């Protein structure tokens with residue numbers, strides 16, 4: 001085992017009302033996906049009682065926190081940024097061990113989380129509302145944001161540091177209090193993050209942590225009657241459940257970021273070398289386990305054969321290996337069910353008549369046998385109704401190359417999935433960029449780039465099954481505040497708008 005792998009067993013704890021609680025009736029194990037016999041730690045399996053206590057603590061802390069100066073709230077994020085910088089290497093190591101992300105990618109994700117914290121600190125002194133003219137000269141109109149209250153944050157394992165911060169940081173700056181339920185695949189990195197919040201000086205109850213599995217702690221949190229907003233990132237199936245729960249409530253809103261079947265579109269005028277690099281990164285970086293990973297590359301039929309040959313040659317050379325191996329391109333799949341899902345869809349592609357160009361699957365070589373490693377599976381598939389593999393999210397190194405006739409046909413194929421998260425067009429023609437920009441259903445669009453890669457000062461979110469119109473990162477402020485109108489009359493008498501009489505007759 002490379003020495004960077006962590007040997008010590010962690011013992012997780014909930015954080016409720018400023019208290020670290022390690023008394024747990026039930027627990028779950030945290031395992032290393034690159035070495036499945038390596039139990040990294042044991043964590044409390046939270047249930048309804050823990051969620052109730054955490055939500056009650058967040059509710060008690062809400063009013064004092066929202067009354068705290070926004071500038072002072074912001075300055076705590078400056079403390080947090082310094083602590084993340086101090087611990088960057090250790091945090092990256094923890095993440096690489098827990099979810100199998102390459103160590104350099106894990107570092108990049110910690111930096112992305114740091115950027116969110118720095119962004120929030122920077123916005124603390126920015127104007128937060130608007131002053132608007134009134135029809136009545138003596139009135140001033142203000143549009144002001146108010147925090148919604150208690151925010152539940154439920155997060156996935158594939159971005160276990162940056163995604164929680166996309167949701168925690170704006171929520172807290174705006175004056176909400178939070179309960180975080182990190183993924184059961186990555187509980188330690190979630191707990192390390194919360195420890196840094198505490199060390200940075202966030203008061204007891206303002207941030208609470210409940211560990212546990214999805215259909216217990218996650219479900220209890222999503223359906224809790226005293227939660228005002230659920231910020232969820234994860235699969236469509238769980239996100240649609242969260243949306244239904246919010247719809248049944250009189251007060252709860254939700255912001256859901258979910259799965260995708262993102263695509264790269266290679267036009268006939270593309271720089272093919274750039275297209276191959278962009279497509280390989282989009283499909284196989286992070287072992288295809290990004291929400292924005294390309295499950296499809298749409299290729300103009302005139303360049304299909306040339307592109308496919310170069311792409312397959314490059315994909316066949318990629319090295320999937322231990323996250324701490326400096327020669328690795330990507331690491332393992334996160335768990336057994338992630339691996340089984342990829343193998344299922346590889347078989348399904350064959351059943352659906354795919355022309356297999358690169359036959360991937362489980363890697364059984366000595367250094368990979370102990371983990372959930374799989375190599376790229378690449379196939380040509382025509383766009384036809386009913387083909388599931390070109391429409392459903394696989395979340396692994398499984399890729400369809402789909403030929404298209406012209407730009408209209410490419411847009412038709414691109415939009416023919418239930419998802420709409422990310423799209424990249426590879427073309428040298430600026431008119432094409434505009435056409436794809438306007439006609440494809442997506443939340444993040446790219447030109448001459450992979451369809452992966454985000455920066456925190458942009459909105460991050462999708463349409464259709466990929467999101468519910470409440471993007472996170474910089475845009476999360478819209479989900480965790482409500483905009484209020486506040487009108488002040490500076491005259492000694494009352495005058496009404498629209499010419500309505502104020503006379504009492």
Ligand code: NAD
Nearest residue numbers: 155156157182183214215218219234235238257258259291
């Ligand atoms: P998941 O939906 O299985 O789990 C996400 C979180 O929801 C976890 O914390 C889990 O414990 C919790 N959960 C599970 N069942 C629940 C329930 N019944 N009630 C409440 N919470 C429950 O997703 P995952 O496997 O952790 O992550 C991978 C998925 O996330 C992929 O579909 C990926 O595309 C998506 N994702 C989307 C984005 C985005 O911004 N759009 C970002 C990252 C990941």
